[in-house]
Amino acid sequence: EDQVTQSPEALRLQEGESSSLNCSYTVSGLRGLFWYRQDPGKGPEFLFTLYSAGEEKEKERLKATLTKKESFLHITAPKPEDSATYLCAVPPDSSNTGKLIFGQGTTLQVKP
Amino acid sequence: EAQVTQNPRYLITVTGKKLTVTCSQNMNHEYMSWYRQDPGLGLRQIYYSMNVEVTDKGDVPEGYKVSRKEKRNFPLILESPSPNQTSLYFCASSHTWDTEAFFGQGTRLTVV
Numbered sequence: 256e257d258q259v260t261q262s263p264e265a266l267r268l269q270e271g272e273s274s275s276l277n278c279s280y281t282v283s284g285l286r287g288l289f290w291y292r293q294d295p296g297k298g299p300e301f302l303f304t305l306y307s308a309g310e311e312k313e314k315e316r317l318k319a320t321l322t323k324k325e326s327f328l329h330i331t332a333p334k335p336e337d338s339a340t341y342l343c344a345v346p347p348d349s350s351n352t353g354k355l356i357f358g359q360g361t362t363l364q365v366k367p
Numbered sequence: 368e369a370q371v372t373q374n375p376r377y378l379i380t381v382t383g384k385k386l387t388v389t390c391s392q393n394m395n396h397e398y399m400s401w402y403r404q405d406p407g408l409g410l411r412q413i414y415y416s417m418n419v420e421v422t423d424k425g426d427v428p429e430g431y432k433v434s435r436k437e438k439r440n441f442p443l444i445l446e447s448p449s450p451n452q453t454s455l456y457f458c459a460s461s462h463t464w465d466t467e468a469f470f471g472q473g474t475r476l477t478v479v
Binding site for chain 2: 286287289291296297298299300301304306342344346352353354355356357358359360
C-alpha cells in the first residue's frame with residue numbers, strides 16, 4: 256500500500272535552532288515529491304517539487320533533499336514566522352492523474 | 368490575481384439536506400481536486416479531475432459527487448450529508464499532475 260509518513264508530528268525550536276523534518280514514502284518508482292506549508296485555517300502553499308534522488312532545492316531558510324526512500328526538509332536558523340505545518344505528498348505508483356497521497360504533516364513551532 | 372475560490376467559507380447544515388460547495392480557478396488549469404482535512408488524519412483526496420468531463424475517485428469518495436462541465440469549475444456535491452462529513456474541505460488546481468497545486472481558502476462544513 257502506498258504510504259507517506261512524516262516525522263516528528265510536532266517540533267518545537269528556539270529561534271535560530273536548525274533542524275530537519277522527515278518524509279518517508281513506500282511508493283515505488285517515485286515520480287515526484289512535493290512539500291507544502293500550511294498555516295492554521297488556510298490552504299496549503301506550495302514550497303518544492305523534487306523528482307529524483309540526490310536532488311536539492313532551496314528557498315530562504317528551507318532546503319529540501321530527496322533520497323530513494325525519504326525526503327528531508329532542513330530549516331536553517333528558523334524564525335517565528337516559519338511556524339506552520341509542513342506537508343509532503345507523492346503521487347501513487349504509475350499515476351499521472353493528479354492523485355496525491357499526503358503525509359499527516361509536521362507542526363513546527365519556533366519560539367523567539 | 369491567480370486564485371482558487373471556494374464558496375461558502377463556512378456552512379452549518381442538517382443531516383440529509385443536499386448541498387454544493389463551489390470551486391472556481393482562473394488559471395486555466397487542467398487538474399483539479401477536492402480534499403478533506405481532519406485532525407489526526409491529515410489531507411485526504413476525495414475526487415480529482417484531469418480535464419473537462421474526466422473525473423475519478425480519490426481515497427475517500429463515499430458520500431460525495433463531483434462534476435467538471437467547464438474547465439474552471441469543479442463543484443463538490445453532498446447529496447445527503449451526514450455528521451461524519453463534518454470537516455475542512457479544500458479545492459486545488461494545477462497545470463499538470465506534477466506542478467504546483469494552488470489551494471482554495473477552505474470550506475468549514477458542520478453537519479448536525
